[in-house]
Amino acid sequence: QVQLVESGGGLVQPGGSLRLSCAASGRIVSINDMGWYRQAPGKERELVAVITSDGTPNYADSVNGRFTISRDNAKSTVYLEMSSLKPEDTATYYCNGKLFGSNGRGYRTLEVWGQGTLVTVSS
Secondary structure, X not given: XXXXXXXXXXXXXXXXXXXXXXXXXXXXXXXXXXXEXXXXXXXXXXXXXXXXXXXXXXXXXXXEOOEEEEEEHHHOEEEEEEOOOOHHHOEEEXXXXXXEXXXXXXXXXXXXXXXXXXXXXXX
């Protein structure tokens, strides 16, 4: 079973920093874009940042300059370094991966989501 597992969420004070990690595992041939989304209570899920297979990042305006996305292809892992955190960054953060792999019914293009990790920014 192809899966993404996030880690690194928690409680942090405004202005603080946090690092999220997301590791892909399973029958994976290749991973294309990997990204981070977030969903705050009562709001829709939104894109935070995405990174292509060759390492090109793209950020939402709300986090540009404060967050940094990176990936380690050898470890099939994507990271999100968050700094200068604000209360409005509070949300559940989800990892997303577009990849070529198998969930038991042959190999095909898959879009996989992690289970989410909660980030709370509060004093």
